[in-house]
Amino acid sequence: MTNFLVIFVALPLFAAFALPVMARFLKRGFDMLSAVVTGILSLCALCIIFNPPAFPLVYSMGSWQAPFGITWLLDSLSAFMLLVVNGITFFVSVYSINYMEQYTGKWKYYCLFMLMLAGLNGVVLSADIFNLYVFLEITAISSYALIAFGTGAEEVEASFKYMVLGSVASAFILIGIGFLYAKTSTLNMFDMANVLSATGASSKPLLFVSSLFIVGFGLKSALVPFHAWLPDAHPSAPAPISAMLSGLVIKTIGIYALVRIVFNVFGINFVTSQLLLALGGISMFVGVILAIGQWDFKRLLAYHSISQIGYVVCGIALGTPLGVAGGIFHLLNHSIFKSLLFLNAGSVEYATGTRDLKKLGNLQEVMPHTSWTSLAASLSIAGIPPFCGFWSKLVIIIALFQADRPFYASLAILVGIITLGSFLKIQKYVFYRKVKEKFSKIKEAPALMCLSMAGLAVLCFAVGIFFKPFFGKVIMPAAEILIAGKEYFITILGG
Amino acid sequence: MSLIVKRITRYTVGLILLYGIYIVLHGHLTPGGGFAGGVIISLSFIHFVLAFGRKEAKKNIPEQFLSLGESFGAMFFLAIGLLGITAGFFFLNFIANTGTPFSLFSAGTIPFCNIAIGLKVGTGLFAIFIVLSVFKLSGEGDKK
Amino acid sequence: MDIVLFLTGFYALLMKRNLIKKVIGFGIMEYAVNLFLILVGYRSSGEAPILDNKASDMLFVDPLPQALILTSIVIGLGVTALMVGLCIRIYQHYGTFDIAEIRRLRG
Numbered sequence: 001m002t003n004f005l006v007i008f009v010a011l012p013l014f015a016a017f018a019l020p021v022m023a024r025f026l027k028r029g030f031d032m033l034s035a036v037v038t039g040i041l042s043l044c045a046l047c048i049i050f051n052p053p054a055f056p057l058v059y060s061m062g063s064w065q066a067p068f069g070i071t072w073l074l075d076s077l078s079a080f081m082l083l084v085v086n087g088i089t090f091f092v093s094v095y096s097i098n099y100m101e102q103y104t105g106k107w108k109y110y111c112l113f114m115l116m117l118a119g120l121n122g123v124v125l126s127a128d129i130f131n132l133y134v135f136l137e138i139t140a141i142s143s144y145a146l147i148a149f150g151t152g153a154e155e156v157e158a159s160f161k162y163m164v165l166g167s168v169a170s171a172f173i174l175i176g177i178g179f180l181y182a183k184t185s186t187l188n189m190f191d192m193a194n195v196l197s198a199t200g201a202s203s204k205p206l207l208f209v210s211s212l213f214i215v216g217f218g219l220k221s222a223l224v225p226f227h228a229w230l231p232d233a234h235p236s237a238p239a240p241i242s243a244m245l246s247g248l249v250i251k252t253i254g255i256y257a258l259v260r261i262v263f264n265v266f267g268i269n270f271v272t273s274q275l276l277l278a279l280g281g282i283s284m285f286v287g288v289i290l291a292i293g294q295w296d297f298k299r300l301l302a303y304h305s306i307s308q309i310g311y312v313v314c315g316i317a318l319g320t321p322l323g324v325a326g327g328i329f330h331l332l333n334h335s336i337f338k339s340l341l342f343l344n345a346g347s348v349e350y351a352t353g354t355r356d357l358k359k360l361g362n363l364q365e366v367m368p369h370t371s372w373t374s375l376a377a378s379l380s381i382a383g384i385p386p387f388c389g390f391w392s393k394l395v396i397i398i399a400l401f402q403a404d405r406p407f408y409a410s411l412a413i414l415v416g417i418i419t420l421g422s423f424l425k426i427q428k429y430v431f432y433r434k435v436k437e438k439f440s441k442i443k444e445a446p447a448l449m450c451l452s453m454a455g456l457a458v459l460c461f462a463v464g465i466f467f468k469p470f471f472g473k474v475i476m477p478a479a480e481i482l483i484a485g486k487e488y489f490i491t492i493l494g495g
Numbered sequence: 496m497s498l499i500v501k502r503i504t505r506y507t508v509g510l511i512l513l514y515g516i517y518i519v520l521h522g523h524l525t526p527g528g529g530f531a532g533g534v535i536i537s538l539s540f541i542h543f544v545l546a547f548g549r550k551e552a553k554k555n556i557p558e559q560f561l562s563l564g565e566s567f568g569a570m571f572f573l574a575i576g577l578l579g580i581t582a583g584f585f586f587l588n589f590i591a592n593t594g595t596p597f598s599l600f601s602a603g604t605i606p607f608c609n610i611a612i613g614l615k616v617g618t619g620l621f622a623i624f625i626v627l628s629v630f631k632l633s634g635e636g637d638k639k
Numbered sequence: 640m641d642i643v644l645f646l647t648g649f650y651a652l653l654m655k656r657n658l659i660k661k662v663i664g665f666g667i668m669e670y671a672v673n674l675f676l677i678l679v680g681y682r683s684s685g686e687a688p689i690l691d692n693k694a695s696d697m698l699f700v701d702p703l704p705q706a707l708i709l710t711s712i713v714i715g716l717g718v719t720a721l722m723v724g725l726c727i728r729i730y731q732h733y734g735t736f737d738i739a740e741i742r743r744l745r746g
Contacts, residue, residue: 153732
């Protein structure tokens with residue numbers, strides 16, 4: 001019965017390897033395959049959330065038990081991340097059925113897309129640190145190739161920049177894993193927590209390895225000293241890949257992996273918490289300030305991604321129950337509304353062919369679906385009730401005040417106001433401005449693209465309205481796992 | 496390439512291929528295994544291309560073989576893992592205790608995994624070599 | 640010695656202006672990280688960890704890091720192949736390998 005857990009990695013891998021063979025014989029039908037696969041996986045994730053088996057569920061590969069074998073862990077945090085990853089990927093793959101008509105070689109896109117999904121699922125499920133690294137690399141390499149998919153001049157330049165920085169990050173993570181193996185002589189996270197709890201949480205080798213991991217995973221998740229690749233990479237990618245990257249990849253291989261290791265294996269301590277809080281605060285501020293002067297639609301959205309990831313890291317780095325829960329909730333909300341915003345930008349580009357805010361205008365009349373969904377997403381990211389973004393930002397700000405950090409809390413409020421201004425600018429310039437000529441003959445985006453955008457907008461609204469039961473049933477158990485820290489993993493090893 | 500190179504290549508391509516297959520098959524007894532053997536298998540194909548040129552290679556190594564070999568290698572590996580589920584766990588070694596230790600037919604599913612990986616790596620590396628040596632825009636993946 | 644190798648590769652990756660030299664620097668950095676992982680598993684006066692017919696209870700070096708670096712070498716191969724492919728595409732668009740001239744994205 002517990003063997004069904006392998007479906008999250010085995011099914012996308014099988015689809016990815018079968019696609020070249022299928023594309024040789026069928027010419028049309030393979031784009032439905034990815035939508036079917038992601039639909040099945042998101043239904044599985046929903047079943048896990050609403051009908052949970054006994055958590056925590058430890059699955060040993062090949063019946064080699066911990067600490068000798070590779071184990072997978074399914075607990076509330078993993079189940080929550082599985083729901084986020086598979087749900088958003090379903091909407092993005094429905095969108096890309098129509099969007100990728102612009103490109104040749106469509107089956108290569110789906111092959112890489114399925115590989116990326118398999119890697120993301122593997123990172124979320126893995127409880128063995130080298131297994132996490134391998135799935136992280138699978139995701140990263142697929143994303144390097146997908147950014148360069150259009151093979152225009154800007155795409156390959158952006159992909160090369162991302163690839164160089166991403167390889168440096170992976171090298172740092174691998175050195176950190178080497179140091180951890182030298183110190184604990186095991187690769188299993190449960191056993192590692194057990195061995196490391198004998199030494200103190202603030203001992204020098206542990207701080208060094210934590211700093212290596214913060215550099216490595218921080219570069220993957222675009223925290224501020226390491227953010228330079230994101231404003232080039234996310235706009236140049238095709239729109240569904242921008243949505244996947246900004247909405248899922250930087251959170252899963254950056255924030256989820258870092259938080260899982262730092263909270264559950266090392267145990268959170270004061271120095272690491274302060275460092276992450278400072279990095280998150282700087283990210284919030286720098287991201288939104290740099291976004292003020294942007295006139296390219298997707299580049300502006302990419303800078304806002306940096307700022308919102310700063311919110312998430314600030315929330316989680318606090319270590320208090322409310323802070324961690326607020327951070328995780330904002331992670332979910334940012335996935336929903338940032339993916340929706342990137343899909344909107346893609347549909348605007350599909351219809352008009354440009355991303356420049358100064359050239360666009362008057363799209364409210366000719367593209368009503370895109371306009372309404374974009375309004376929902378913009379109100380959500382700016383933090384207007386009753387959309388989902390308001391609740392998560394409120395929880396983070398209250399947690400910052402409660403933890404006696406008024407400076408960061410007022411910074412968060414200021415950043416929220418500037419975000420609101422920035423998105424009002426987008427709405428005005430793209431949709432509501434009266435421009436005399438040219439955009440009266442374009443049509444609305446094709447049906448499947450509108451359907452997926454409408455689905456995400458409904459999610460934005462529904463998570464905001466049904467905030468209280470969702471928060472209590474899904475978010476708080478996930479937060480409690482992070483707060484329980486090392487003892488949680490040690491009790492899994494014992495029992 | 497000169498006549499001497501072509502003549503010698505005709506003999507050594509088969510030997511290198513045989514050596515690569517030997518390393519793949521004895522992966523559970525000697526160092527090597529799937530990846531190292533696969534690299535050597537792809538080296539034999541690359542040796543052929545370097546000596547004779549790509550036109551000759553296109554006649555002798557069909558293109559279908561490359562992409563089908565890659566996909567089937569990977570799917571075979573995944574199928575072995577999924578077959579383990581029928582006996583309990585993912586990637587369980589379900590024929591582990593048959594056969595005598597330290598001989599060729601031991602260690603359960605590991606030789607089959609090695610063969611699958613050797614096939615995939617061999618064809619994959621050769622495909623990378625062919626694609627990188629084509630120095631013109633082939634038109635794939637471009638915006639229309 | 641391993642640190643020197645890593646810093647050499649890191650320097651080449653960051654400071655050299657030619658794209659191909661950056662790729663070579665990345666390769667040197669990968670070698671340094673893999674070397675570090677193997678050295679973690681070294682036991683002085685240990686033998687190669689191959690189980691043989693002759694029963695022996697001598698000291699083996701740790702075989703687990705050797706499996707780790709096999710995986711890491713394959714990953715490095717994939718990334719290097721992708722980097723070189725991108726270098727070819729960049730050359731076709733920009734006509735140069737010089738990183739100072741490949742700056743269409745700015746701001």
